[in-house]
Amino acid sequence: MRPPILTLTTDFGGDGPYVAAMKGVVLSQVPNVQLVDISHRIGPQNVLEAAFVLACVVDTFPSGTVHLGVVDPGVGTQRRLIAARMAEQWFVLPDNGFLTYVARSYSVQDVFELENRAIAREPVSNTFHGRDLLAPAAAHLLLGRPPQELGPPRHGITRLPAVEPRRDGAEVVGEVIFSDSFGNLITNVPVEMLGETSPEDWDIEIAGHRIPGLTRTYGLQPPGTLVSLVGSSGWLEVSLVNGDASRFLDCGAGATVWFRKKG
Numbered sequence: 629m630r631p632p633i634l635t636l637t638t639d640f641g642g643d644g645p646y647v648a649a650m651k652g653v654v655l656s657q658v659p660n661v662q663l664v665d666i667s668h669r670i671g672p673q674n675v676l677e678a679a680f681v682l683a684c685v686v687d688t689f690p691s692g693t694v695h696l697g698v699v700d701p702g703v704g705t706q707r708r709l710i711a712a713r714m715a716e717q718w719f720v721l722p723d724n725g726f727l728t729y730v731a732r733s734y735s736v737q738d739v740f741e742l743e744n745r746a747i748a749r750e751p752v753s754n755t756f757h758g759r760d761l762l763a764p765a766a767a768h769l770l771l772g773r774p775p776q777e778l779g780p781p782r783h784g785i786t787r788l789p790a791v792e793p794r795r796d797g798a799e800v801v802g803e804v805i806f807s808d809s810f811g812n813l814i815t816n817v818p819v820e821m822l823g824e825t826s827p828e829d830w831d832i833e834i835a836g837h838r839i840p841g842l843t844r845t846y847g848l849q850p851p852g853t854l855v856s857l858v859g860s861s862g863w864l865e866v867s868l869v870n871g872d873a874s875r876f877l878d879c880g881a882g883a884t885v886w887f888r889k890k891g
Contacts, residue, residue: 657771805881811871
């Protein structure tokens with residue numbers, strides 16, 4: 629029988645005790661769990677970045693996977709903690725927009741608010757709900773226990789405002805939502821927004837630079853060339869061949885990108 633899978637996505641960084649503490653809570657209840665670290669280098673309190681990173685991997689995991697996410701600028705306040713079922717997988721995290729991009733592709737099947745303190749790790753810290761509330765809830769689901777025991781059912785999830793690209797005539801306006809470790813600038817514009825057009829039909833503008841057309845992959849242009857292309861997750865991105873576009877352009881998340889149809 630396949631061991632249960634738990635993924636972790638946090639802004640805790642690579643050092644310190646926080647990630648290990650959450651893993652310890654889960655392992656104490658589910659010793660055979662298979663742990664997968666998606667990322668612990670989300671920008672501090674950057675829920676938008678976390679939402680993008682999580683959405684990029686959901687379709688690669690099997691049904692029954694539990695995703696534990698802790699990017700929680702509202703820790704200790706009245707914001708909700710939830711367990712939501714989407715794509716036949718569970719997401720245990722703050723209801724602060726974390727699931728915005730997952731919800732682009734998958735409908736919300738169930739939502740339960742984490743209110744049952746009998747499942748929590750006591751005493752509950754005011755500043756580390758990932759360890760004391762979210763990790764025990766994730767363990768509860770990994771053990772196959774009823775999700776209804778976590779707390780009352782709720783309807784819907786919170787979504788981040790103003791993260792959708794817009795079409796303005798022959799122009800698509802988006803923004804950078806993530807800069808990866810290579811310095812590639814991933815935008816919130818899915819390739820479908822460009823319609824059935826040739827890659828050469830578009831000019832791209834970002835940070836005062838113009839890029840003529842889309843390229844198929846990085847290596848088709850000379851080193852040092854600024855290019856735009858469709859990334860592996862279907863989002864349009866801006867890259868510097870054999871270089872770092874974020875440094876070259878001196879921009880990152882929040883930068884505006886224009887895709888302008890020629891003619």
